[in-house]
Structure formats: structure tokens, C-alpha cells
Amino acid sequence: MTTSTAIRRLNAADPDFARHLDHLLSWESVSDDAVNQRVLDIIQAVRERGDAALVEFTQRFDGVEAKSIDDLILGRERLELALTRITVEQRQALEKAAERVRLYHERQKQDSWSYTEADGTVLGQKVTPLDRAGLYVPGGKASYPSSVLMNAIPAKVAGVGEVVMVVPTPRGEVNELVLAAACIAGVDRVFTIGGAQAVAALAYGTESVPQVDKVVGPGNIYVATAKRHVFGQVGIDMIAGPSEILVVCDGQTDPDWIAMDLFSQAEHDEDAQSILVSPDAAFLDRVAASIEKLLPTMDRAEIIRTSIDGRGALIQVRDMEQAMEVANRIAPEHLELSVADPQAWLPKIRHAGAIFMGRHTSEALGDYCAGPNHVLPTSGTARFSSPLGVYDFQKRSSIIFCSEQGASELGKTASVLARGESLSAHARSAEYRILADQEGN
CATH class of the missing domain: 3.40.50.1980 (Nitrogenase molybdenum iron protein domain)
Structure with a gap:
């Protein structure tokens, strides 16, 4: 060598x-045709056969002897056990890193806002966390507990109701540092599944794996290809x-x-x-x-x-x-x-x-x-993309409240524009709200 x-x-x-x-x-x-087709087949199998497909793929790809989906679920007590199995120095390092990551991301939280116009019309934005996020973590020897912290903590800071982690355990190999990081970061549920099948399970849900709103976290070409295919059904962080x-x-x-x-x-x-x-x-x-x-x-x-x-x-x-x-x-x-x-x-x-x-x-x-997130845009995408953060786990809804006077005034503008687009129902919907004594103004 x-x-x-x-x-x-x-x-x-x-x-x-x-x-x-x-x-x-x-x-x-870009995945080649063979990888692409294999991933599509896996996704379809998970959608059709749910837990049974997950057990079958985990046996086949990871060499894990799982009799049922119950063998692929880790409870909170197992994560807490991992904390006792790592060294004191490792636990202290994880806890210090987690605290710094949490403090940094606390500053990213966005709040709802609104303002009131002179006629009483109220406009604003409502910020709401996602209900559930899925975190993919590579397993085996190539394991990164730091990625658990960087993906799970912003979700928790954002207020996500449940963080579900999937992590393969090839040949039954469990990484205690990864599980300890999940415990410290506040991960709610862990499934020891990986690959395209894990992404499909998070995106569509199975009898046991809950459907999530967004899938984040790094993985191999099969994981990346699966994330591409499920995007739209769920959100994703990026294709790294x-x-x-x-x-x-x-x-x-x-x-x-x-x-x-x-x-x-x-x-x-x-x-x-x-x-x-x-x-x-x-x-x-x-x-x-x-x-x-x-x-x-x-x-x-x-x-x-x-x-x-x-x-x-x-x-x-x-x-x-x-x-x-x-x-x-x-x-x-x-x-x-x-x-x-x-x-x-x-x-x-x-x-x-x-x-x-x-x-x-x-x-x-x-x-x-x-403290800042290490999940970052690659391959020149920093031209238009940002690091993973709290904002990736929050969504924004527009707020519009029109007073009677405001609806009347805005209705005139909307009417003109709607008729210019030949959308008469739009125009008449707005015109119904124009006050009678203002129609000629």
C-alpha cells in the first residue's frame, strides 16, 4: 500500500x-438505473406489506435474525442503558456537545407575528412545528453519534411532537454511542432498520412505524435515492x-x-x-x-x-x-x-x-x-441552500383577517385583477363584500 x-x-x-x-x-x-429500480421495488414492498417487508429486508440486507417487528424496536429504557455502557468521558462529551448545539439552535426559533392596518385588517404569520420527524442514522462501525445530536436537537428545539430514529444494526452490531446520543437528544422512538426500506417506512408508515412529516439524516446511495423518491410525500433535508x-x-x-x-x-x-x-x-x-x-x-x-x-x-x-x-x-x-x-x-x-x-x-x-449544525449543503448547493436548523422543522401559515371596511377596499382591487384573468367567480366572491355605499367610489 x-x-x-x-x-x-x-x-x-x-x-x-x-x-x-x-x-x-x-x-x-444520480443513481444508476439498477439502484433506482431496486429502491422503487423496496418502497413498493414496504407500502404493500408494511412490517413484514421491513423484517424480511432487515434479515436479507443486514443479516439480523428478526422474527417480527418487535425485535427491531428499541424502547426508551434501552437508550438509557446505553448511557451506562459508554465511558464517563464519552457521556460528558456528548452532554457538553448537546448543550452547545441546543443553545445555538434556541436562537433560531421563529415566532408568530401579525400587524393591524388602519381599517382593522390583520395580516400575519403563524409558526407551527412539524408533528413528527424521522431521523435516519447510519449504523454499524460507520456510526456518527454527532449526527444524532445535529438532527434531533433542532427538531426538539422547534417543538416537534415526536422524533423517530431509524438505525440499521448490521449483523446485530449496535453502537452504544449512537443510542446514548439519541437518549441525550430526546429521541422518542428507535427502530433498528436501515436502507431504502427505512426511508419508505418513515414516509408512508407501517403497522408499527409511524408516518412522519419530514425525513432527515445522511445515508448511502440507496438511502439518498429513496429520499428523492419519497420527497413530496414527506419533506426531506437534502440530498447530500x-x-x-x-x-x-x-x-x-x-x-x-x-x-x-x-x-x-x-x-x-x-x-x-x-x-x-x-x-x-x-x-x-x-x-x-x-x-x-x-x-x-x-x-x-x-x-x-x-x-x-x-x-x-x-x-x-x-x-x-x-x-x-x-x-x-x-x-x-x-x-x-x-x-x-x-x-x-x-x-x-x-x-x-x-x-x-x-x-x-x-x-x-x-x-x-x-454549536452550529454540521448538516450542510454540499456540491455547490451552498449557492442556494442553508445548514439544517430549527427552521427546517417549523412551517409557516399566513394569517389574513379582513374587517368589513378592509374587505370592501381589497375587493375592488381583487375584482379588477380577477376579471383580468377571466376568473369571474373569484371576482364576484370579492365583489359580494364591497360595501354598497362604496361601489361607485
Whole structure:
């Protein structure tokens, strides 16, 4: 096994830089026909056969000996037991992270509002939490208790009535940290099912799994494809691509720090993307040397090497102004501004999922315990998308109350516009409310 890298070097001054950058950023997450059809078949089976299909698929795909759906349900007492099975240090870390995530998301809560016009007409907005949310959590060794906190806590802060978690337990392998995180985050029910079948169960409901209003949480290609297909029946958070980090550095940060920050995303999987942008060519050389030096020391060296070689890059730019332009073009999931005065450059950033300010703020802090959500838009979707938050678990209803006088005045405007659209019932509905002594005004 080789642990050296051949990370590509790009220069924004090159005439074909834009083409090379587009190629670097390209990512196609669309499922192939075989995966797509398999997911559709699974969804149909769950809709038709409910719990029986879930038991069958769990036996087949996860190697779990389940005789009935009861074998795939974990009660609250099992989550509380998990708290006693993890170390004191792990419990304290989960509780501290949960508290910080909760405090941050409390500030996102939206409240209902209204205002009254001079004639007594009242307009406003009513904010209501979802009744029930479904949280998908990957299972087995690739388990992320931090994702449980990041998905469940905003839902609870929003006031969601019930949070239902699904988590596969391949070959019966239960991750106690995940269950402990679910307990701390206030998850209400847990089903040990996964894959497209779990998404289908949450979207349509079965005899045992309740139908939810929104499905959130990361998963593999089958989970992502299933989320695509059930969208419309339920809400979803996003279709996430591979994890990404873009570091913009002025050349003054320790190159070992920057190399490890790039590794922190590359170690997720072979398709993750790690990019460094700097106006200092010599600094890019030093980071490249740090990458070569540190890579052999990493537990997931082969994954990191494949990621760095396949989708990583060191990009030289003319100056920090151009670095900001490149950052906005990439619209990264994670953006580190590893510079002397990050606050001065912040106004220049238009597109990023999360922005980590200064040399000491590693992206890893945001993954676990800083407080802001780590569920972020990927693959350039930060151009139009935002991090997961409380607002994803609240919906807004418009409030309209017309006084007699207000209905009469608005009716005149509505009448003109409705007749302009040849919708006479609309027009007459509004005209009925026009006060008789105002008809000629």
C-alpha cells in the first residue's frame, strides 16, 4: 500500500483554470438505473406489506435474525442503558456537545407575528412545528453519534411532537454511542432498520412505524435515492454529496495544521474533497510536504490518499481578493478562513455552508461541539441552500383577517385583477363584500 499522494496543483492565472476547476468540482450523485429500480421495488414492498417487508429486508440486507417487528424496536429504557455502557468521558462529551448545539439552535426559533392596518385588517404569520420527524442514522462501525445530536436537537428545539430514529444494526452490531446520543437528544422512538426500506417506512408508515412529516439524516446511495423518491410525500433535508473542505490561507498558518484540516474531510471517504487556496506558492509547497510527511501516520491513510489524489487540489491565486472569488465559485460545504483578519474578509464570502474564522478554528470543532449544525449543503448547493436548523422543522401559515371596511377596499382591487384573468367567480366572491355605499367610489 502506498501512502504518498499526487495532489493536483492549479493556478488561477492559467487560461484554462476555469475548465480545470469545473472538472475538479464535478460530482454526479444520480443513481444508476439498477439502484433506482431496486429502491422503487423496496418502497413498493414496504407500502404493500408494511412490517413484514421491513423484517424480511432487515434479515436479507443486514443479516439480523428478526422474527417480527418487535425485535427491531428499541424502547426508551434501552437508550438509557446505553448511557451506562459508554465511558464517563464519552457521556460528558456528548452532554457538553448537546448543550452547545441546543443553545445555538434556541436562537433560531421563529415566532408568530401579525400587524393591524388602519381599517382593522390583520395580516400575519403563524409558526407551527412539524408533528413528527424521522431521523435516519447510519449504523454499524460507520456510526456518527454527532449526527444524532445535529438532527434531533433542532427538531426538539422547534417543538416537534415526536422524533423517530431509524438505525440499521448490521449483523446485530449496535453502537452504544449512537443510542446514548439519541437518549441525550430526546429521541422518542428507535427502530433498528436501515436502507431504502427505512426511508419508505418513515414516509408512508407501517403497522408499527409511524408516518412522519419530514425525513432527515445522511445515508448511502440507496438511502439518498429513496429520499428523492419519497420527497413530496414527506419533506426531506437534502440530498447530500461527499463531504468537502476549502481552506483559504494567507500562508502564515502552520502547514501541518492545514494538511490535517484537509485530511479531516478526506478521511470520510474516497469521494470527499479537500482544497487549499493561497496566493503564496511557497506555502503551497510546504503544505504539500506536510501532506507527504503526515499521511503515513494516519489510521485511514489509504482513504485519505485516494480522496486527495482524486478530488483534492492546491490552488494558487493572485491575491486574497481572487481567493475570495474562487471560494464563491466553489461554494463549499466547509470554508476555513485561515487568515490574520478573517472578519475583514467575511463580507466578501457569499456562498458557503459554514465559515470557520481564523487560524485556530478547525472544521472538526464544528463537526462535534461548536454549536452550529454540521448538516450542510454540499456540491455547490451552498449557492442556494442553508445548514439544517430549527427552521427546517417549523412551517409557516399566513394569517389574513379582513374587517368589513378592509374587505370592501381589497375587493375592488381583487375584482379588477380577477376579471383580468377571466376568473369571474373569484371576482364576484370579492365583489359580494364591497360595501354598497362604496361601489361607485
